[in-house]
Structures are given as C-alpha cells and as structure tokens.
Amino acid sequence: MEQGAQPGRGWRDPLWKEAINTPCQVLDTKAGPLFLQDHCPAGVVERLSAESGLHAFACLPEREYQLLLTLAKRPDTKLTLAYTPGREIIGQVTLVPAAGWWQDLEFTYEMSLEVSSSWRRLGIARQLVARALQDEVVEELIILGFGLHWHWDTEGLGLTPFRFRALLARAAAVYGFSEYLTGEPNISADPANILLVRIGRGVNQNHFNHFVERLLHSDTLPGFSSAQRDRGGKCARAD
Numbered sequence: 001m002e003q004g005a006q007p008g009r010g011w012r013d014p015l016w017k018e019a020i021n022t023p024c025q026v027l028d029t030k031a032g033p034l035f036l037q038d039h040c041p042a043g044v045v046e047r048l049s050a051e052s053g054l055h056a057f058a059c060l061p062e063r064e065y066q067l068l069l070t071l072a073k074r075p076d077t078k079l080t081l082a083y084t085p086g087r088e089i090i091g092q093v094t095l096v097p098a099a100g101w102w103q104d105l106e107f108t109y110e111m112s113l114e115v116s117s118s119w120r121r122l123g124i125a126r127q128l129v130a131r132a133l134q135d136e137v138v139e140e141l142i143i144l145g146f147g148l149h150w151h152w153d154t155e156g157l158g159l160t161p162f163r164f165r166a167l168l169a170r171a172a173a174v175y176g177f178s179e180y181l182t183g184e185p186n187i188s189a190d191p192a193n194i195l196l197v198r199i200g201r202g203v204n205q206n207h208f209n210h211f212v213e214r215l216l217h218s219d220t221l222p223g224f225s226s227a228q229r230d231r232g233g234k235c236a237r238a239d
Helices: 061-072 124-132 136-140 161-173 205-215
Strands: 025-029 032-037 078-083 088-097 108-115 142-147 177-180 194-199
Touching: 025 124, 032 124, 061 078, 061 088, 078 124, 088 124, 108 124, 142 161, 142 205, 161 177, 161 194
Parallel strands: 108 142
Antiparallel strands: 025 032, 032 078, 078 088, 088 108, 142 194, 177 194
C-alpha cells in the first residue's frame, strides 16, 4: 500500500461523478454480520479501529490502521472496508495511484487486498473486490495487483507460497485480472511473487502502450519481442 503520485483526476473529482458517502452493504457470514462500504473518507475510518488479525502489510494492526487513515485522507484513493458491528476493520481493498517502478503512468492504479486472519474462508475477499470494482470508472483504469509472498499468511492457511500463488491467480481471473511478466524488482525478486493486471475495457491505447513499455523495461524477460506489443499483452503474460 505504498503511496503513489497524485493523478490528474481523483475518485472525488466531479468528472468521475463518484459518490463519497455510499451506503453500507450488510454481509451475513458464518462468523457474524459485517458492513461493507466503499469510498470511505477519513471521517468513516476515524470511527473505526483495526481488528487484531489485520496485520499483513504493516505487521501491527495499529500501524495498519494509521496507514488506512492516511490513505483515506487522499482524494485520489478509493478505500473499501469490511467492518464488524463493533466497528473493527477486518478487511480492506485500496485503490491508489501506482508508485515506484510504475510512477507517472496515467490511469494506472495499485490494488491492495487484505482480510484479517480471524475472518478468512468466509468469502469476504470476493465481496470486497466485487464492491471495490463496481464503479463504471474502473473500466478506464489499468489496475495492478502485486502478489508478494512475504505479505501472505501462508502458514496460517496451510498452503505453500506457490500453491497460494496459483489460488490467487485463479481467484483474480474472475474479476478480469491476468498474470503478467515484468522486470519490476519486487516482483522479480522471488519466483513465488506474481503480478496480476486488469485492463479496463475503456483504457486509452496510449495509456496501455506506456504501461507495456514500463512492464517490459527489462530485456531479460523470456520470449519478449518489441513486435509483440499488441493490445492483448500476450508477450507479457506468463500463462
């Protein structure tokens, strides 16, 4: 959930016509009811706290909460939360302008997903992603999902990193994400890592071309040819 560069337009820009205060959705689970809410501003986050199992990104739930609060204050960030009637955050999806290797790419966002270790295997992640991607403006975006195995609680899940990697790819495919190869240092640092990308139906061709150029910045990627830079990105996919 690294903070990215400010884009030309944000989720609260009137050109995108996004509602800031959207109604909550009630989600019934075997562990109890939850509230799902997107476009959460800082005022919503300030009334909540982080549940003890929410610690995959920042190690401690208190630090996780502060990071979510910081992101909620940014107009260019969309924060979707799942929280209990006791006002504890147990899951989140964040869409924020891509940073680092991907910085300055227009209409390119990073998506982060997390569910508390106490609330897994209940379908909450699927509900969060579906809620986060329901806006029409999502079709204008290139969305990056970084799967870094050091953020995965694979021990708690009883899965090896490579089995979890395959599970993640299959689950993300339902929402239009495909696996792509890249020379980006964090992804290429370990073969268990994975880059999942969703190309919206309305993505501008120039934006897509710039993304592919950045994606394949490394000449060490296997099977890459500049003549293969087609709209489908087949040269970049690992499948």
